Amino acid sequence: MIKNRLTWKIGGKAGEGIMATGMIFSQSCSRGGLHVYDINEYPSLIKGGHNTLQVRVEDREIFSQVRDVNLLIALNKDTILLHKDELVDGGGIIYDSSEVIDDNEIRKNIKLYPIPFNNIIKEIGAQAIMKNNVALGASIALIDYDFGIVGEVIRDNFKRKGDKIIDENTRSARAGYDFVRKNFKNDFDFRLEKIGKSGRMLLTGNDAICMGAIRAGCKFYSAYPMTPASSILHFMAAQERRFNIVVKHTEDEISAINMAIGAGFTGVRAMCGTSGGGFCLMTEGYGLAGMLEVPIVVILSMRPGPSTGMPTWSEQGDLKFALNASQGDFPRPVLVPGDIEENFYLTQEAFNIAEKYQTPVIVLSDKNLAESHKTTEKFDERKITIDRGSFAAPGDLAASSDTTFFKRYKYTENGISPRTIPGMKKGIYTGASDEHDEEGNIREDADIRVKMMQKRGRKMIALSKELKEPELTGPNSADITIISAGSTKGPIIEAMILLEKDDIKVNFLQIVYLNPFPSEKVAKVIESTKRTVVVENNFSGQLADIIKEKTGRDVDKRILKYDGRPFYPEEILASIKEVAHG
Amino acid sequence: MIKNRLTWKIGGKAGEGIMATGMIFSQSCSRGGLHVYDINEYPSLIKGGHNTLQVRVEDREIFSQVRDVNLLIALNKDTILLHKDELVDGGGIIYDSSEVIDDNEIRKNIKLYPIPFNNIIKEIGAQAIMKNNVALGASIALIDYDFGIVGEVIRDNFKRKGDKIIDENTRSARAGYDFVRKNFKNDFDFRLEKIGKSGRMLLTGNDAICMGAIRAGCKFYSAYPMTPASSILHFMAAQERRFNIVVKHTEDEISAINMAIGAGFTGVRAMCGTSGGGFCLMTEGYGLAGMLEVPIVVILSMRPGPSTGMPTWSEQGDLKFALNASQGDFPRPVLVPGDIEENFYLTQEAFNIAEKYQTPVIVLSDKNLAESHKTTEKFDERKITIDRGSFAAPGDLAASSDTTFFKRYKYTENGISPRTIPGMKKGIYTGASDEHDEEGNIREDADIRVKMMQKRGRKMIALSKELKEPELTGPNSADITIISAGSTKGPIIEAMILLEKDDIKVNFLQIVYLNPFPSEKVAKVIESTKRTVVVENNFSGQLADIIKEKTGRDVDKRILKYDGRPFYPEEILASIKEVAHG
Amino acid sequence: MVNMTFLNTIDKPNWCPGCGDFGILIALKGAIVELNIEPENIVLVSGIGCSGKLPHWIRTYGLHGIHGRALPVASAVKLANNELTVFAVGGDGDGYGIGMCHFIHAMRRNIDMTYIVHNNMIYGLTTGQTSPTSEKGMRTKSTPSGVIEVPVNPMALAISSGATFVARSFAGDVKHLQKTIVDAVKHRGFSLIDVFQPCVSYNHVNTYDWYKHRVYDLSTVGHDIADKMKAFTKSQEWGDKIPIGVFYKVLQPTYEDELPQIKDKPLVKHPIDNVDIGGLMDDFV
């Protein structure tokens, strides 16, 4: 019997509440003090497509999904056919007993738990859609988990819908639970046991981005819906009155970024968010923010391209696009959080960088990070500082001329000029998207042009000095160093845990600041390691290209995956072994 | 006395016909069998700003402007003040004698030619605006050129405006000519003499792009006006009835590229053109063309960014943007012509690549190339091939299924699939911006995704095998190798001519195909040269970055200019000497 | 002779059961059969949305492009080959939201094509946010406290912008819709059909019933489709009674009519292997 190490997976038709049921399971585990990591798969259509939610539960922190499944809740036959091979020996399938299953198709060592969903539902007088809950309850019984917590979660989730709904859901789950207790032997190999209250949150990367933004004092969020960034819009909109934020679903992404610029210019912390196709439409505004030196934060949540691609799947194919978007040279800081905590802290930091350096800042995320839930300790607010950068001092303003514009674009050593915002007396200026002088007047003189390009350029130098260098995770010297950025962090760490059993010494360098890039550090690490690999969720190895551009060094291997699915730790493990032994 | 080596410059207020007058001079020289290269400077405003046209004339092919000016036509006092220091010893200034000039401000060895423009105009009963022509005529007398050719050019240029206009213009020029003959000694050091009829064209880079497109059979051009691409729109629109082309000034650049896609999909050769800001708006459509595998040609004519930047000036700041525009990985061929001839041939080739590889192709130009005139031999049409790529053969069509879509995205060895267009019986399919199977049906399966990414990717491999490797200009082995792309070619070649007198051995590698990048060749060249420099019209050295990404090699020096002005050969010369001796 | 079977695809529509999009697909197929246009001479261009998937489920040429950009693509398809019958289809977000700029400009251009908007007053494919036609006060994921803007009025905009055939129909009335499509295709010029399309998954306000109780056909009340002012007045009607049918129709030269370049033959049929630029080069000597 294996306790508190389980992957539970539910699958069925889109639109049948699979995700909601899975979430109740995730929350129930988290509430019981266990660690949870879940990941969904669903097509870009609303009803009828195949959906899954896979929930991994352990008693230690979990960093990603794994491939092996222990218990499969199949709400339709497709789910069995599609996922039976993911089951480990001794794993089980809960399914509708009215489904005819060809025994030969299922491996011998898989346990089958047919359940008469319809009968049960009829018996307790519930609606057909309650089938999910029956299955959920059944699974709780099999794994021998505390049903009380599940009831509690159901209660909390449906609070707003009233007692009747709570009751129907709870009864259905209970009926499934009871049915299993009564009809099957208590012999399922994989069990969960609560280990006390955790106080941990269960949240997605997008949730964390929103919390980071709200904590940073973001007062304006503008966006046009686009998977996988849409849930940021939904979150922010739901919180707009509680935290005094204006959230605008705009007519398009062009408007979204230009609105953010208007708000940033006026002095509030402003953010917009989208995915690749929408970011295309934002690129012109992105350059505008660079030229006007208006602070904004742009969340770019990646999904597989090119073009519409695979809207509900995951990829990291926009690294180079983000780094080079919009015409001309200007500071383009790009931050790449690797997990849910980093989403929170880096989004918060992005606002500081944006205001301190008066520049747009991109936070690069992806669908895998955006929508997967993970149990996460409450964020440590002591780590938060709010740095609003250099607003013009009252003295500067008082001393400023009575006839000219304020020197909003003053040449300074670090390139950062004192900032004024509308409403400030004597701070008046007009910002121009054309090249301009210190006051913002349009100028085409060669010397002014050169000075302004250098002034803006110096901001990036100053920023690069301030940022923390990436640190190696794992042993200081290793046979193989993995370099990566973004949501691959989770499966890499899990792969490293698996590798501990092997004699391959591996460490991991996570690139968090893609620009300014920590070239020296990366070059040093590559030099001091026997072999270097990158792990990337894209076709061409964009990070490896960037590393080469910045350090001149080739990595030894590009471990790439571009089928729309994030890496499994097992895949990374296998590739690393190949590199080690090959 | 120096014959047939002259730089003539005219300057005055915008909107006063300076450019037109300068063009008459350029054409008159070209018609006389001389070689001409001219370059304009003007601000982004319509009237009153300072304009110049600088015309360099020699009896050998000229590749760029030079800094030294021999004769300055100053239509206002500003022109004298701004440009007197560009004059060589023995140079002259033609100006309005009513202007009060402080003799101390002008170097002793500059010859002054004050001319009573207003009197002359009054005498011959012409309008005030004819001043330019008087000045032109005066300059022709000074340099002792054939007035007959000037008269001929005036006649041709104003043919459509009628005899009265022709007469007024000619008489004004003649009056200026006669005035100089009568009132000044025939002692100006710099002379032009016609050397027979040339039959050469005098045209800009944009003219050449249009001719290349028309010759390639482009039938559809869509654009939204944007300097320095606007004159492509004007050219194509003026020719649309002559060559049966539909030219559309669209509501925005988004529409422009999507229209080009619609036309390309339907089977005509289609092109759109813009500058950086407009290209931002095209990036989403650019990815769409990549995904749909629709051939289109995109002209991206660069100007200084970021954002609106310096709309009427020149820069090469969009290299990395062009290479990485739009989300995801897909084939993105980028061609960078270096002179007017290459504009013609490469635009023509771009259509072949687009259709053969069924992909969007970017032709990257800049304002310097777009708007400067150069005498150019008529294009050699024997070099032209029209390769329309693989349309589905009648046999394929006949054999295709009666119930399914045509396999428009068939997996093939080189990634290129047989193409059908609307109207073809049995070729019916629906192209999708979503990931799709061979028939275009939307698919999210991992294996189909991988195969399709690889199929599209293979097209780039096939293309890279077909393209000509860049060749070294100059000696095979050298002390310094210059690497560059685009319009820097001209001043580099001129600098090399200047360097011939020195003992520094220099050669030049021009990158024409920025993607697929000739990595091997470039690496080999860098390795086999003592020192490598890049010459780039941008702030950060984007080409040098690309070289490093592709070859892992640093160049020894980045010679950069980013004040909105193209390089003078003299500047490159100085920098090269520094590298050689420093 | 084209028939329904030919038009059917092997992939089956994956819209939610009961979605109004099914009615539009059926009406469109019906109209094509009724008009008897060869499928290889039809191009259907769509944007992104539930609506945007339609071209995958009808066996004509199709281009399923990007969000909001069906109209420019479709316009150029027609200009490139004016012998084709061209449709643009898409959603209300697609056409009246992000695509608004093209919408207005396509109408004043009057290219001979038919634009069918699946107007479900919601963003379907992105799971239920406000659309430009969502009614004021409507609560959605992106506007949990209710929409603040007044909705766009596609009929009024079309009448104001030069569209020469302006109609509305209802996906719940396939016969009416099919007839409207047939009339639109027969009309020479740009035709707009705004189709009330119930979204059973995310719009629980504007349901089949909601529409059924409100719509009435303009042709039943003696509406004069040639009268622009009357059409505008009708476009302002909303509430308990909502007109469907043709609001406005006028004959104007099409964009193509004014292009001598394509008088003899469509662009796509012009040979290009040997375009003679000799004269053009001479112009520059």
Added chain:
Amino acid sequence: MVNMTFLNTIDKPNWCPGCGDFGILIALKGAIVELNIEPENIVLVSGIGCSGKLPHWIRTYGLHGIHGRALPVASAVKLANNELTVFAVGGDGDGYGIGMCHFIHAMRRNIDMTYIVHNNMIYGLTTGQTSPTSEKGMRTKSTPSGVIEVPVNPMALAISSGATFVARSFAGDVKHLQKTIVDAVKHRGFSLIDVFQPCVSYNHVNTYDWYKHRVYDLSTVGHDIADKMKAFTKSQEWGDKIPIGVFYKVLQPTYEDELPQIKDKPLVKHPIDNVDIGGLMDDFV
């Protein structure tokens, strides 16, 4: 007390001598003085074009952004600090061409701001191409054989889209324009002023004289600005007589009115150093 001198800048306008834009600048300055708004509480947002340079030549806060995007920027300026007086200015290409999508959607949003369009029926700064308001048949650099489209009708579009103050004026009549601007600023809600602005360099058709002989003020003919249908009828008038003045005006709640978030104080005045997310984190436990 603000005065003309304060508003003057050291840089002088570099529009072509005689350009209609000068009239607009003078009227705008006059209106600001008349309204007596402190310059530091004014923000002028523009796009790109000759028109777009205006904010550089008046000493208030200004943002000269990108082509066609003045409205979203200006809208957000107002939402971020609703104590400011916000103007958007721009050209006809800027606002009705590339910016059309924002134009329609800004109007239905009814944020309290004033949008002044320098409508010269041409692209000025790019040296004379067709604009969306160029008349049919007009020959320009981009349409040497004449424009094929019918022009957009900004008044009709505004009336159709929910703008609550819809007016037209003429740069050649500074007094009229100044009064119109003053009325527009006083109006609570989105105000559109389409200004006939002669471009002396590139539009040789629609000149000062052309306008002078045609325009008449609606206020002189007893036009009822509260009547939407009448306003639409008036919007259709074009030719020998062209109406200027206020076409339509109605009081509706502004967008800001429906945002409790900014009832007490503007967004920009909310402290942010220590936003308490404790409760929010608890929601996720």
